[in-house]
Amino acid sequence: MAEAGNDGLPREAITAGVRVRWLAMHGFIRGLAWLGARRGDAQARLIADAQARAHPAAFIEELRGQGRLISGQGAHITVDHEIAHQVLRSDDFRVAPSGEGLPKRLRRVAERTDSGLLHPLQAPSLLSVEPPQHTRYRKMVSSVFTTRAVAKLRNRVEATAAELLDELPDQTGVVDIVERYCSQLPVTVIGDILGVPDDDREMILHFAELGAPSLDFGLTWRQYLQVRRGLVGINLWLVDHLQQLRRNPGDDLMSQLTQVADQDGRLDDRELQATAGLVLAAGFETTVNLLGNGIRMLLDAPQHLATLRARPELWPNAVEEILRLDSPVQMTARVARRDIDLAGQRVRRGQLVVVYLAGANRDPAVFDNPHQFDIERPNANKHLSFSSGRHFCLGAALARSEGEVGLRAFFERYPDAQLAGGGSRRPTRVLRGWSSLPVTLGSVRSPVGS
16 A cells, blocks of 8 residues: 555655656746747746746836737737737637647647546636536536625625634734635635535645646646645545535535536536536635735735725725735636737737736736725726636635635734735746745734624
8 A cells, every 4th residue: 555645645656657748748848938038938938037927017017018919939928908808808719728839749648648637727627618618617606606605605704714813823923824814714715615624624725735836837847746746635535525515415505516516417527526626726726815915015005004994995995906916816828719810910720828917907008007006096906817708707706705804804903913024925827925924913903892
């Protein structure tokens, strides 16, 4: 029997097929990106240039100076809000599954070495399919994940935030606010939605963190193995969890979805697992980054905290501005279905267009002083952080609610909180957030009603 690791999974033997798949899907791209970055290729720099990731504002402005649509090595890229909005909503473009854009020979290698693991960028994930499959999956989720159901969760979000804040040390305590609060709030809420037992939630958090770079391209060998381990863990857990929900359904939304999916065979087991896995990952990743980014931005701008104390009705708009200025999801991509003219350039059928959401969110044609943090910005909600069109994020309303409740609760409880160090960013490109953020909590203000 294989020896188990600290997370309970057996230590996997690394086969030749695993190594070949990494070379085809990531190693080749990394080598190509290294060469392209030396020539200044925009897409290559997204992979190989650490400064582009560390200082996105400067990189965005550099790209903007090159035009509305930049042609690069095998793909186009845009930081233009109008073009981004058009591409995301147009039927002339489709989503780009993992491996899209690879040479045909490498794509065949990737297909032959596919392990069968569910992946967010491979069918039947909602992120990787188009109508009619996408319409069917989304309709199923929407039938359960209704506006009313999300609104009812707000009380649970508020109660969870209060419980987590009660557990933090007071006065002179220094905590990693990402570990103790920003990650715990969304994993608890999404756990309630999916009917995850309390004892499983730390394990789910662990697997989600391992799998976070799965949206990136050009992974290192070490990152690839980490992602693979996270995906194996989530896949195994989902199979068992959904079986248990079928035997003993609860009043959670996933139990309801399971029952609806089983009616007339509307979703098969793999489709249901993919849908549940995406709800789990998306419900966690966006919000933990939103909370961490928001706490850091507000601690760096005490004048905005003073304004929010005086005018708490601004909290929803402050969340929109945080989403705009430091988007939890930095980019996405689409593939042209046919030859099309875009911004005066010809995009050929099958070519990739990388939509740099973070750049579109800082377009001066839409947002005045786009690099300025302004919680009173009148059109802050015009950002594209949740995408647009038929792939608009299903969990956007929940993420907004968790962001507003979570940030407001933290700063009302700890009005004197301060940064206690620089923190560290997550080593991901598509997702942007903090992996750690040390904070001195300062004095505690008792919650209202205590």
